[in-house]
Amino acid sequence: MAAAEGVSLNHIARESTDVKRLSKFYQEMFGFEEVETPDFGELKIIWLRLPSSSLLIHLIQHSNGELAPSSSIPVKDPSHIRLGHHLCFSISNLHSFHNTLKDKGIETFETTNGNIKRVFFYDPDGNQD
Numbered sequence: 001m002a003a004a005e006g007v008s009l010n011h012i013a014r015e016s017t018d019v020k021r022l023s024k025f026y027q028e029m030f031g032f033e034e035v036e037t038p039d040f041g042e043l044k045i046i047w048l049r050l051p052s053s054s055l056l057i058h059l060i061q062h063s064n065g066e067l068a069p070s071s072s073i074p075v076k077d078p079s080h081i082r083l084g085h086h087l088c089f090s091i092s093n094l095h096s097f098h099n100t101l102k103d104k105g106i107e108t109f110e111t112t113n114g115n116i117k118r119v120f121f122y123d124p125d126g127n128q129d
C-alpha cells in the first residue's frame with residue numbers, strides 16, 4: 001500500500017522568461033484560465049487552471065528574467081525528444097489544433113502508432129508539449 005492516500009496530480013510547473021507571454025499561449029491554445037495566485041515576492045508567478053479538470057500549471061519567472069540553469073537544452077530534432085519531460089493533452093480536434101499550431105508558425109512533429117496520433121511541439125520557452 002502506498003504511503004500517500006487520495007493522491008491526484010495537482011500542478012505542473014514551467015519556468016519562463018516571460019510569464020505573461022507563456023500564459024497567453026496556454027490560454028489561447030488549450031483554454032486554461034488564470035486563477036488567483038499568492039504573492040511569491042521577487043518571483044513573478046501565474047497560476048492557470050484547465051476548466052475541464054483540476055489541473056493547474058504554475059508559470060514561474062525569476063526576478064532576473066532568466067531561466068534557471070538546466071542540464072539539458074530542448075531540441076527540435078524528433079529523434080531526440082525528451083520523453084521524461086513533457087505535457088500531454090488529449091484533444092478531440094487534433095487535426096484543426098495541429099493546423100492552428102502550424103498557422104502560428106510553431107514547428108511540430110507528428111507520429112501515428114496504430115490508432116494513436118501524437119503531435120509534439122515546443123511552447124514559446126522551449127518546453128515540450
